[in-house]
Amino acid sequence: MTAVCELCSEHHPLEVWRGGHFYLIDAGGEDFPCFFRVVCRRHAAEMTDLSPEELKVLTELLSEIERCIREELRPDKINLAQFGNMVPHLHWHIVARWKDDPFFPECPWGPRQREANAETSGARRRVVLSFLKALRPVLSAIDPP
Amino acid sequence: MTAVCELCSEHHPLEVWRGGHFYLIDAGGEDFPCFFRVVCRRHAAEMTDLSPEELKVLTELLSEIERCIREELRPDKINLAQFGNMVPHLHWHIVARWKDDPFFPECPWGPRQREANAETSGARRRVVLSFLKALRPVLSAIDPP
Numbered sequence: 001m002t003a004v005c006e007l008c009s010e011h012h013p014l015e016v017w018r019g020g021h022f023y024l025i026d027a028g029g030e031d032f033p034c035f036f037r038v039v040c041r042r043h044a045a046e047m048t049d050l051s052p053e054e055l056k057v058l059t060e061l062l063s064e065i066e067r068c069i070r071e072e073l074r075p076d077k078i079n080l081a082q083f084g085n086m087v088p089h090l091h092w093h094i095v096a097r098w099k100d101d102p103f104f105p106e107c108p109w110g111p112r113q114r115e116a117n118a119e120t121s122g123a124r125r126r127v128v129l130s131f132l133k134a135l136r137p138v139l140s141a142i143d144p145p
Numbered sequence: 146m147t148a149v150c151e152l153c154s155e156h157h158p159l160e161v162w163r164g165g166h167f168y169l170i171d172a173g174g175e176d177f178p179c180f181f182r183v184v185c186r187r188h189a190a191e192m193t194d195l196s197p198e199e200l201k202v203l204t205e206l207l208s209e210i211e212r213c214i215r216e217e218l219r220p221d222k223i224n225l226a227q228f229g230n231m232v233p234h235l236h237w238h239i240v241a242r243w244k245d246d247p248f249f250p251e252c253p254w255g256p257r258q259r260e261a262n263a264e265t266s267g268a269r270r271r272v273v274l275s276f277l278k279a280l281r282p283v284l285s286a287i288d289p290p
Contacts, residue, residue, distance in 0.1 A: 046223050048211045059204055066193045077233060078191050081226040085242055085250035088222060097230055105230035107254045 007039050007089040017136045019143030021057050024065075026132070027093075030116045032108060033125035034069055034096035038062060045088045060142045062092060065135070069096050072131045073124060079108060096124075152184050152234040162281045164288030166202050169210075171277070172238075175261045177253060178269035179214055179241035183207060190233045205287045207237060210280070214241050217276045218269060224253060241269075 006012075017024040018041075025037040038061055044050055050058065066078050075096035082092050095108050102116045151157075162169040163186075170182040183206055189195055195203065211223050220241035227237050240253050247261045 046211065046215070047225065048208055048215060048223075055204070055208070059200070063193055063200070066191065070191070070193065077228070077230050078193075079226075079228045079230070080192065081224075081228075081252070083222070083224045083226075083252045085222050085224070085252065107226070107228045107230065107252075109252045110254045 005043055005087065005089050007087055007091055008043055012039070016132055017139050019057075019061075019140060019145055021054050021143050022061055024139065025091075026128070028125060028128055030118060030121045030125075031102045032095050033121045034073055034075065034128045035108070036065060036094045038065070038092045038094065040090040044090045045084060046090065047082065049090070057143045058092075061139060062094065064138055064142060065094055068131060068135050068138070069094070072127055076104070081107070081109075098124075150188055150232065150234050152232055152236055153188055157184070161277055162284050164202075164206075164285060164290055166199050166288050167206055169284065170236075171273070173270060173273055175263060175266045175270075176247045177240050178266045179218055179220070179273045180253075181210060181239045183210070183237045183239065185235040189235045190229060191235065192227065194235070202288045203237070206284060207239065209283055209287060210239055213276060213280050213283070214239070217272055221249070226252070226254075243269075 012025055014025045014027060015023055016026045021041055023039050023041060025039060027035040027037050069075065069078065073096055076099050077097040079095040079097055080092060084090060097104055100120065102112055102114055103110055104113060106113060157170055159170045159172060160168055161171045166186055168184050168186060170184060172180040172182050214220065214223065218241055221244050222242040224240040224242055225237060229235060242249055245265065247257055247259055248255055249258060251258060
């Protein structure tokens, strides 16, 4: 299975942190300057495929990332989603949303509502790149490498 | 806030179960015959607004509903999402997905891929309505009324 699943990678090109059970992808760009993916290291497909320990760790990682995003960026909403229809390897999308972002109030996979504002988006992106440094050790304390 | 929020309702028209902290909406129809929403009873917006007790109960409710869906319907994938961009009152979407459903492999909020098959969908819908009877007491044991 690992041969065909891109998320089974031990060195994902967008990876910004790796713990014992999960790793973190920074999927941010102009449309969504604060967009992370928390990926399970093993090839599990569903939440109910996780062990109680993995579920506990994942819940804490998602909470801590959300807490950090809210504190640093004060977005209008946090969006969380787990689909895996195209890549059936458990991964969570965490997306900070603002009323002025290109898809609000639609979800990030819905129809575009407007163009991104490069300046606003760039400023938010810089905050993300800055808080990532402090976030890594916090995540490692929850899910040690 | 309660005056303008439709999810603050103590008697939601699509409600099929209510516990002490959360209630369940059956949002299933022809496109998605197995589509539930777990709604927080109080007007919290984000996961990190929940108390540790509420978070624990919610995690268990989502796991139990997912477990039941997988056992009874064997879908190709489970989709989970929390947006709240339009109604900023914490609610989780749980959607069973099949490769032949109208939006697969897109998410339920993405572009339609094909028409629903009324017969297949109706058969799945009947299974949902049938397992709901057994699911209610299980959910009440996790989140007593």
